Every structure is written in structure tokens, then in C-alpha cells.
Amino acid sequence: MANLFLFIARSFFNLSSFRFLLLFLLSFSSFTATEAYDPLDPNGNITIKWDIMSWTADGYVAVVTIFNFQQYRHIQAPGWTLGWKWSKKEVIWSMMGGQTTEQGDCSRFKGNIPHCCKKDPTVVDLLPGTPYNQQIANCCKGGVLNSWVQDPATAGSSFQVSVGQAGTTNKTVRVPKNFTLKAPGPGYTCGPAKIVKPSRFVTADKRRVTQALMTWNVTCTYSQFLAQKTPTCCVSLSSFYNETIVPCPQCACGCQNTSQPGSCVDPKAPHIASVVPSTGKNNYAPLVQCTSHMCPVRVHWHVKQNYKEYWRVKVTITNFNYNMNYTQWNLVVQHPNFDNLTQIFSFNYKSLTPYTAINDTAMLWGVKFYNDLLSQAGQLGNVQSELLFRKDRATFTFEKGWAFPRRIYFNGDNCVMPPPDTYPWLPNGSSHQLISTLSLLTTLLAAMAFLLGYA
Numbered sequence: 151m152a153n154l155f156l157f158i159a160r161s162f163f164n165l166s167s168f169r170f171l172l173l174f175l176l177s178f179s180s181f182t183a184t185e186a187y188d189p190l191d192p193n194g195n196i197t198i199k200w201d202i203m204s205w206t207a208d209g210y211v212a213v214v215t216i217f218n219f220q221q222y223r224h225i226q227a228p229g230w231t232l233g234w235k236w237s238k239k240e241v242i243w244s245m246m247g248g249q250t251t252e253q254g255d256c257s258r259f260k261g262n263i264p265h266c267c268k269k270d271p272t273v274v275d276l277l278p279g280t281p282y283n284q285q286i287a288n289c290c291k292g293g294v295l296n297s298w299v300q301d302p303a304t305a306g307s308s309f310q311v312s313v314g315q316a317g318t319t320n321k322t323v324r325v326p327k328n329f330t331l332k333a334p335g336p337g338y339t340c341g342p343a344k345i346v347k348p349s350r351f352v353t354a355d356k357r358r359v360t361q362a363l364m365t366w367n368v369t370c371t372y373s374q375f376l377a378q379k380t381p382t383c384c385v386s387l388s389s390f391y392n393e394t395i396v397p398c399p400q401c402a403c404g405c406q407n408t409s410q411p412g413s414c415v416d417p418k419a420p421h422i423a424s425v426v427p428s429t430g431k432n433n434y435a436p437l438v439q440c441t442s443h444m445c446p447v448r449v450h451w452h453v454k455q456n457y458k459e460y461w462r463v464k465v466t467i468t469n470f471n472y473n474m475n476y477t478q479w480n481l482v483v484q485h486p487n488f489d490n491l492t493q494i495f496s497f498n499y500k501s502l503t504p505y506t507a508i509n510d511t512a513m514l515w516g517v518k519f520y521n522d523l524l525s526q527a528g529q530l531g532n533v534q535s536e537l538l539f540r541k542d543r544a545t546f547t548f549e550k551g552w553a554f555p556r557r558i559y560f561n562g563d564n565c566v567m568p569p570p571d572t573y574p575w576l577p578n579g580s581s582h583q584l585i586s587t588l589s590l591l592t593t594l595l596a597a598m599a600f601l602l603g604y605a
Contacts, residue, residue, distance in 0.1 A: 188372070190482060190511055190559065192504050194220035196331060196338065196370040198232065201349050201362035202323070209240070209316035210323065213286070218295040218305040221502060222480050222513050223372060223562030229293015230307070231332040233272040237324035240316045242266040247289030248273050248309030264314065275307055286310045293334070296478055299500050300515055320364050331370045337377030340370040374563050380404050383565040384445040385558050389453035391548060392574035398443035402566040406440060414440040415472055439470040439527050446471035447560050449481065453553045454536065460492065461553070462538050467560070469524050469531035476524035480515040482559035488512045490540040496521060497535040548576055
């Protein structure tokens, strides 16, 4: 019987079985990870609304509006890029508030040449300062869209398109297909266009309501796993009650490539100014400082002080990217004590309650014209604030890492957290829970009793 017990134990815990289990879990996670679902913003999406405002001799004039309904994920420079494929042989005669990146082959036209003849046009926003005769309302922001919570007034963008060689009635017009959205890189997956109830518009004097002739919507959702193969931020931890500073996990966003000089920048190099470009900031490709974690952004959570009724935390966000200034940055933090947040200094705050019964998620962002810009790596490449929490006697404790966040997002991307067993523990605590001899003996007796009963 003892040999049978040892055989079963070895079969469960041998190395090959562990590898099989690990591969199984990894394959399962890779299958579900690409699903565009965010548990902290379950209803967040980007909606593209296509309103036909008038019919023309061979088509229609439409206003296309992109709404960012994501609570904390915004679109940074160089901005959004919208594409689709025409269902028939449509062309774009003219545009206002936007432009296609390519005109395509319009050699079959004589006289009046279309703006774009491609079967699959790609549209970008116009830049601020565009001449007024090329603008429409809510256009020309360089493709930048703020998140819905930070600034709903700037969370939308519009352009007007005049389409030819298309249907001229609600029955003959065909909706485009295969919509794509880049913001500015991959990550968004768009569904098919769906015809909906025509949009209604209220005049400026609010005495008359008009409506579009026809409307269809396209919904695009985001997946961080489709956007990039590696994370973009990490978290480090420290506390007043433990001298240990838990750094970001090693190689959290990648490892230093020692065989390829120039893959990162050494901040102590004597000629660092010659390595970092003085112009062309906000490049899409990061040029990061050489660190053990190689992340463009690090968020540090420091448990600073303990009072009788309150406790205080300091949050510091550091930019290690020499090619990026993060404008309108935001931070989303999940911690059970956010339901008793008393005061926050130098950051804006809004409670996020994706599940209304639980208030444990907060969105933080900078104060306008004060610290809403996270500068590129260097002396000014950080922002910080302090949070004051009121203790809940039923739940508050400094034991077992309770004072540290469960999850942190920066600009909508999930940051890599340190392993829980490395968190700073109280001096009288241990980061490793020891299994007592009694619990081992109880487990062994229960297993043997089961095997004897089975025999």
C-alpha cells in the first residue's frame, strides 16, 4: 500500500507531469488572452458612426464620427487610422476634416478626379491648424482622442466624406466591410457594420430636431495581447515597515540585448546626448533606458505612513522612454481600500465601479497644466502623488501584502506585478508560509485512508 501511495505521489509531482501541466495552462491562456475583454472596463469600446446626411447624383454625403467610449484608454499621437473595404465600386469624390493616405489609380476618370479610388481606403485625421475651408465640426485633432472619463468633450472626432458610384437610396446603398482601426498600432478588432436607427440632431437654438437619412455603427474593441507582444509597464513596491524594496520583475518587458549595442540607453554614459535624438519626440518605437526590467514605464507604490485612523501611500510614475512624452496619461489601480479614500494630492481621481457592488478600483490622472504631461526619460521624467486612506477595522491589515495593489494599469495597459511572495512583509511575518508537521500528517493519513477504502 505504501508503494502504491508513493507511485501516485510521484506520478502527480514528477517533472514531466509538471511540464505537461504548465504547457497546458500556457496554451489555454494564449487561447483566451486575445479575447478583447477588459474586466475593469467591460463595456469600453470605440464606436464608429456613419451618418448619411444627403443624397447626390451618384452617391451620398456622410459624416463619420469616431467615439472613444473607453473609460481610461485613449489614443495618443500620431493618432487613429481608419480603414475599410467598399462593397461595390465606390470612390471618394472629396473629404473634409480628414484625408486618405493614398489616392489610388484614378486613370479611368477624366476631368473631375476623385480624392481616392482605392477599393480599401485608409483615412487619417487632419492636423490642428488646418484651413477653415477644409474643416468640419469636431475634426482636426491629429487623430488624438482622450478617454471618456478624463475629457468626454475631446473623446470624439469627425470627418465628412462624399461617396460616388454608390447607391442613392436606403435600399441600394451598401455598407462598407472589413473595418480596421489602428491607434496608432494594432490592438483593435472591429465588428461588421450594423444598420441602426438614424441619428437625430438638435439645432443650436434647441427648437428643431433633424435626423440622418441612414446610419450604421461599427464597434471596435481593444486587446493588449494583440497590441504588443510584451508588456509596457511594471510595478515596484516598498514600505516604511520593511527595508526591502521590491523591484520590477527582471525582464518584465524584455531583457537587455548584450550582443546588440544601442538596444537601450545607459543613463550614466558620458555621451548620452548624442545617443538620444533632440528632435522627433513621441516616436512610435521606444528607446528605453537600460534597466533590469526594460519597461518604458515603472509605477512605484510606497506604503509611507501609518496613523491611528488612516494610512498613507505615495505613488510615483517614472518614464524610462527617451522617445515618448506621455500626454494625458492615466493610472488605474485596484485595491480594496479605495472605498475609503479620504484625500488625494496633485492627481485627479474618479472611482470606477465596473461591478456596482464593489468599489475597489480608482482612475488617477494629472492636473491640467501641472502634471498631466509625463516627460521623456530624465530628471523631469516622473510624476508623483500621495493618497490618504481611512482604515476599515474589519479589513485593514499590513499583513501578507494587503497594503499593496492587486492590479495596476498605465494608459490602459496591464502592468507586470512582482510575485506575491516577494512583497515587503511585516518584521514578525514571513514571506513563506511554513507547513506544520500536523498538517502534513493529517494530509498523509487522509490520503492513506482513501487508498485503503478504495482497495
